[in-house]
Every structure is written in structure tokens, then in C-alpha cells.
Amino acid sequence: MAAAAEPTRRRWIRLSPMLVDTLLGYLVAMAVSAAVLTSPLAVGSASWPAYVFALGFGVVLLWRRRHPVPVLLVTFLGICVYYTLDYPPIGLALPMAAALFSVAEAGRVRIGVVVSLVLVGLAVYFQVAEGRAAGELLGYEVPPVVALMGASLALGDGTRSRRLLQASQRERERQTRLEQQHRAEQLRAEERLVLARDLHDTLGHALAVVSLQSAVATESLPERIPAAQQAVGEIRSVSRQAMAELRDTVTRLRSLDSTDRTAVGLDGLPTLVELARGSGLQATLRGDEIEVSDEVGLTVYRIVQEALTNVIRHADATAVGIELRSRGDRLIVTIADDGRGVTSAAELVAGNGIRGMRERAESCDGQLSVAGSGPEGGVTVCAVLPSRQADQGRP
Incomplete structure (x- = not known):
């Protein structure tokens, strides 16, 4: 029962991508909300718009499969607007990870890399402009962010490569089956030709000899034995009929796949x-x-x-x-x-x-x-x- 239920579960998940995207969006929204909630800069009810952004970062992921690049750009703009409004910090990689994974899975790794570099560059620029030490940023804060973004891109690209490999393997298996079927058809055709030759060479020769000898016997028998002449005549007639049918059978064996069959x-x-x-x-x-x-x-x-x-x-x-x-x-x-x-x-x-x-x-x-x-x-x-x-x- 468990073995039978496992393929059903896998198929149901595979046929329900919306469920997967909904759960992913929910997790991203909860993670961003948790970052807002635990931030020391969150001040009571004044930070409620930050939770709206957290919800938006999750909802936009519902379109990540059909429109991965627009989802990435919307997430990028959302982060820029979020920090422009001076809401509690939530990091850069947390809301961007799922969007970066999606563009890489769709084969758009370069766009993901460019957007990631632009976002990190803007973050470093504005923080340095506010008085943060560039060395501290580049030495402690930026590397983990870059590493997480890179991991998201690598994971998405790896998923895409695995799917392409599986599709290529299925195509190779299909081609192998077609080749095996073709070889089997060729073997059957060769067997039919061998059978046709055997029929022609053995039965054909025997019937031809019977027909010839019956003709000789008919001419050699005296006129006073009409019954024997009739019997030999019937043998000759039957052998001729058998020869005609044998030729027809051999012809149909040699052209079994032809649409022009006579019988x-x-x-x-x-x-x-x-x-x-x-x-x-x-x-x-x-x-x-x-x-x-x-x-x-x-x-x-x-x-x-x-x-x-x-x-x-x-x-x-x-x-x-x-x-x-x-x-x-x-x-x-x-x-x-x-x-x-x-x-x-x-x-x-x-x-x-x-x-x-x-x-x-x-x-x-x-x-x-x-x-x-x-x-x-x-x-x-x-x-x-x-x-x-x-x-x-x-x-």
C-alpha cells in the first residue's frame, strides 16, 4: 500500500505547482515578517507597512514560474522602496533568494547576477554615504549576502540542468526503443524472406516435379486405362493449383507490408x-x-x-x-x-x-x-x- 501511495503523492505534487509556490510565498512572507518583528528598529504600530511589504514579497512569488524575470525585478524594486522609506532592516538575500532561484531555473542566470550585483552595489553605496565604514561592510556584511544570493542562483541552475538531463535521458530511451522496434521489424522481414525462399525452393520444386511426372505418366499410359489417366490428370491439376497458391503465398510473404495484396x-x-x-x-x-x-x-x-x-x-x-x-x-x-x-x-x-x-x-x-x-x-x-x-x- 505504501509503495503504491508513493507514486501517487509524487504525481500530485508535480501536478500542483501552485501549491508549492503558495507554500514558498508563505515561508518568505513569514521570514521577512519575523525579521521585521525582531529588529530593534521596529517601533510599535509605526512599522505596520513593513509587514505589508513582507506580504508582497510572498505574494509575488505566485507568478515566479510563468514570469520569473518580472518577479525578480518587482522584488528588486520592492527592496529599494522598502529601504528608501526607512523601515526596519530585513537584509537583501532573504526576500531575493526565491526570485533568484526562479530566474536561474528558467535559464536566466545572467540577469540574476546583474540584478544581484546592482542591489548589493546600491546597498553599499548608500550605507557608505550614511557614514558606514566601507571596510566593515565589505569584510563582514556583504560576503554572506553575496554567498546566499550565489547559492540561490546555483541551486536554480542545478535544478534546471537536472531537468534537462532527465529530459535528454528520456529522449535517448525513446530513441533506443524506436531503434529496437526498427531492428525487430527488420528481423521479421528477414525471417519472412527466408521462409518465402524455403517455401519456393522446397515445396515449389517438389510440386513442379509432381506436375511434370504426372504429365509424363498421362502421355505414357495406354488408352485402355482411362481411370488411371483420370487419376493422373487430377494429380496434375491439383499440383498446378498448389503451385499457383504457393506462388501467391510467397509473393505475399515477400511484400507483407504492401497495400497491393491479391489472394x-x-x-x-x-x-x-x-x-x-x-x-x-x-x-x-x-x-x-x-x-x-x-x-x-x-x-x-x-x-x-x-x-x-x-x-x-x-x-x-x-x-x-x-x-x-x-x-x-x-x-x-x-x-x-x-x-x-x-x-x-x-x-x-x-x-x-x-x-x-x-x-x-x-x-x-x-x-x-x-x-x-x-x-x-x-x-x-x-x-x-x-x-x-x-x-x-x-x-
Whole structure:
């Protein structure tokens, strides 16, 4: 509790300079009043105007932050008028200290030095003119006054230097953070380029070989094996499609910060359906005509692509249906098959494919669920996405 209260107190004091100036003015007024009260030259009620001057020396400090030089000059003139009216002595440094500190804190040390020297010179001149020994004044009275004024100026200048140093340190820390962020962005960009090269060099090469060999196999197979030719043709078609998507992914990785991004979307769903049909499935696509952002369109495409892959690889299905429906500002995508379904809830535990579909849906502020269709078998994947979401990463 105490540790939590300490920053609050410091902040409150820092945000309340008027309170600090009021207390400082009060202390100066009380100190000058005490000097008047204890002076042997104070004569009863005849010295009451001196207390008015003491109050003025304190009140003027309320403007020391905004107008340090005028406050110093007003204090200087006030002292001159005070002694001209022959009021009880209050010294020179006592009412001047706070004003000198303020001008030094504002970076006006030279003005403070000049005003201090002029005030001390006038005091020495008039006292010598009244018969005081110059040696006594310069040897005993003037040095403490000069030392106190100098200390006030030094303290104010030191406070200003400390604040400038703190501000410079904060600026250096800010620049360091910016440089670290810039380096981190450069590292991420380099990682993306490495990933893009790896994808292109490994998967790209493999898919290119698959496409080439499937073309050779298609030409080499005899005409009496149409099923084998069809299968090899589907392999070639799928490899070409994968190559196109791989090139698109590599391009987007290399220019991830670019505003000109092109990617597959809802218009690519018919191609996925044709590929599923080529694998022996009775695939259908139906639904509403819906306009969505590029980001949502890509998400739908990837979810349907992964769902169809799971059906082809694991479901032992004969048919799969894809349906898109619009409900207000939501897009509902359903992929249902008539495969073997699931025998336990454990089979629906998210693997990499299901996890990836769910993460893609959540990245667009959507949801995805996977469930068995019922006792007749089959699995239904349902994604609910915002149909009007703006493209992420675009200005």
C-alpha cells in the first residue's frame, strides 16, 4: 500500500505547482515578517507597512514560474522602496533568494547576477554615504549576502540542468526503443524472406516435379486405362493449383507490408469443388451471392479447402455439400459430408487442420465448430464470419 501511495503523492505534487509556490510565498512572507518583528528598529504600530511589504514579497512569488524575470525585478524594486522609506532592516538575500532561484531555473542566470550585483552595489553605496565604514561592510556584511544570493542562483541552475538531463535521458530511451522496434521489424522481414525462399525452393520444386511426372505418366499410359489417366490428370491439376497458391503465398510473404495484396477468395470455391469432384466426391456448392472483404474471402477459401482435404483423406465419404448463407452482417459457411462420421468426442479434438481452421475464423472475429452430423454418420464444419469486415492491414 505504501509503495503504491508513493507514486501517487509524487504525481500530485508535480501536478500542483501552485501549491508549492503558495507554500514558498508563505515561508518568505513569514521570514521577512519575523525579521521585521525582531529588529530593534521596529517601533510599535509605526512599522505596520513593513509587514505589508513582507506580504508582497510572498505574494509575488505566485507568478515566479510563468514570469520569473518580472518577479525578480518587482522584488528588486520592492527592496529599494522598502529601504528608501526607512523601515526596519530585513537584509537583501532573504526576500531575493526565491526570485533568484526562479530566474536561474528558467535559464536566466545572467540577469540574476546583474540584478544581484546592482542591489548589493546600491546597498553599499548608500550605507557608505550614511557614514558606514566601507571596510566593515565589505569584510563582514556583504560576503554572506553575496554567498546566499550565489547559492540561490546555483541551486536554480542545478535544478534546471537536472531537468534537462532527465529530459535528454528520456529522449535517448525513446530513441533506443524506436531503434529496437526498427531492428525487430527488420528481423521479421528477414525471417519472412527466408521462409518465402524455403517455401519456393522446397515445396515449389517438389510440386513442379509432381506436375511434370504426372504429365509424363498421362502421355505414357495406354488408352485402355482411362481411370488411371483420370487419376493422373487430377494429380496434375491439383499440383498446378498448389503451385499457383504457393506462388501467391510467397509473393505475399515477400511484400507483407504492401497495400497491393491479391489472394484467392470466394471466386476460388468453384475450383475447389471441381477438384473434389475429380477425387470421386459428389461435391456441390450453393448459397447466396455475398460480397465480403478480401480477408474474409481468403479465410472462407482456406477453411473450405482444409475441410475438403479432411473429407478426401479421412471421411470415406461419397458426397460433400458446401453452403454459404448470409444472416444480417454474418456469413455462415457450412461443409457437410456423408462419411463415416465420428465414434467418440475424442475424434473431434483439434488437430493441426481443425486448429488452423479455427484460428483463421477467430482472426476475422468469427467462430468455427466441428460436430458429427448424427447417427447416420458424416461431419459438419460450420464457420460464422463477419461478412462486412474491412481488410486488415490496409489503410
